[in-house]
Amino acid sequence: MLDALREDQTQARERVGATELGAALRRTGAMATQRAVVIVVSDFRGPLDWKRPLVELAGRHEVVAVEIRDPREEELPNAGVLWLVDPETGRQVRADTRSAKLRARFAAAAAEERANVARTLVSAGARHVVLSTSGDWLRALAVFLRRGRHR
Helix, strand or coil, rough: HHHHHHHHHHHHHCCCCCCCCCHHHHHHHHHHCCCCCCEEEEHHHHHHHCCHHHHHHHHHCEEEEEEEEEEHHCCCCCEEEEEECCCCCCCCEECCCCCHHHHHHHHHHHHHHHHHHHHHHHCCCCEEEEEECCCCEEEEEEHHHHHHHCC
């Protein structure tokens, strides 16, 4: 099974554009014929094409959703006028980050998006842990794993 995933990942690297987490979850469900622990590592950003496949996968397997968060994606710095680029779509947006109102709206929208992702993961039947690109992510993972199935 790992060889099939590696091969699929190699083909995915050749494509540029949006990732397809939903398709990857469907392929994983099709390959995993015996009950298993499936660990999904993602930032869970973008379209929720993964929700239904995750529900189906969690119905047959224990799913651990490891959400990777980068604090730089949750707040805008006061850095003047910036051109922001979505790396998956290439879409560009001009933003004047000197505006406190804009920075507050951005932070609120980011927090709401992360809260929605957390609710979606849990309602799909996955165990959810958040790891940050800043700080001691290994400690957070160890605490999560120590808790086991007891949420």
